[in-house]
Amino acid sequence: MSIRAALTQQCKDYLQHRIQRLKKSIQELESDLEGETKSSAGDKYETSREMMNAEINKLQQQLQEFRKLEEVLAVASQRKVSENIQLGSIVTTNLANYFLAIPVGELKFQTESYYGIGINSPIGKLMLGKTKGDTVFFQQQEIKIESVN
Template sequence: MTTKQKLLQICNERVDKRMNDYKEEINLIKESIASNDKGSSEDDDAGHGKLLNDLEKNMSYLNDAKKTKEYLSNIKTNVESKEAMLGSIVKTNMMSFYISTSIGKIELDDAVFYAISVNSPIGQLLINKPVNTSFEFNQNKYVITEII
């Protein structure tokens, strides 16, 4: 398995975990709402409203995670490019990035990669840039040394 394939797999696993966590939370909230409905009084209305609000938030998070999962399915691990694109590993003089989704730090095979979104501020600076391009981010000067 290539490094790109491993990174994509890790991203998918993390999104799957996120989705499962949201589904579990949604089920717990639904159970709480159902049990509150059985012995409802006026005092419970505020708590009921909070539960409904939490349910709505978690359903929105789940929907976002599903969109992220769908987005990850667009990444092709066998495509090579001279410029940074979705699915690229971009090595710089300071750190290595995996352009995919905002997952954050991934430690893999004694290396550290930062999974970032194309739409993130640093993703915007990297996308479509070739090797030897330099840019500044958070007062640090980066130079792209390799694109895989």
């Protein structure tokens, strides 16, 4: 399996895990909401239902965000290798390795660590369009781009 395929698969696994957790939480809240019975303390009942509905809405928004990340990852995985850093690039620097796709944190490939970052992240924005040999400055550190794949 190529490095790009392995990193992409790890990102997909991360997203699927998060999406499944969100769906399960939404289902549990909806089930609890259906099970709520109206008591003589009507205000307490309505407040409880509103809180559950607000939580469901919040989880549904998070679910939508993860769906958008799935779309971004699909585009990133289809990009052709370029000399310029773009969405989907694998970048090796003197300080760390990056996979410019979606923000997932640390990924592993064989013995190397890569950081899954979005192109809208502060370091992602700095790297976009750069090529091998370029330097960027981030948090008072000089980062030299050693390779772009």
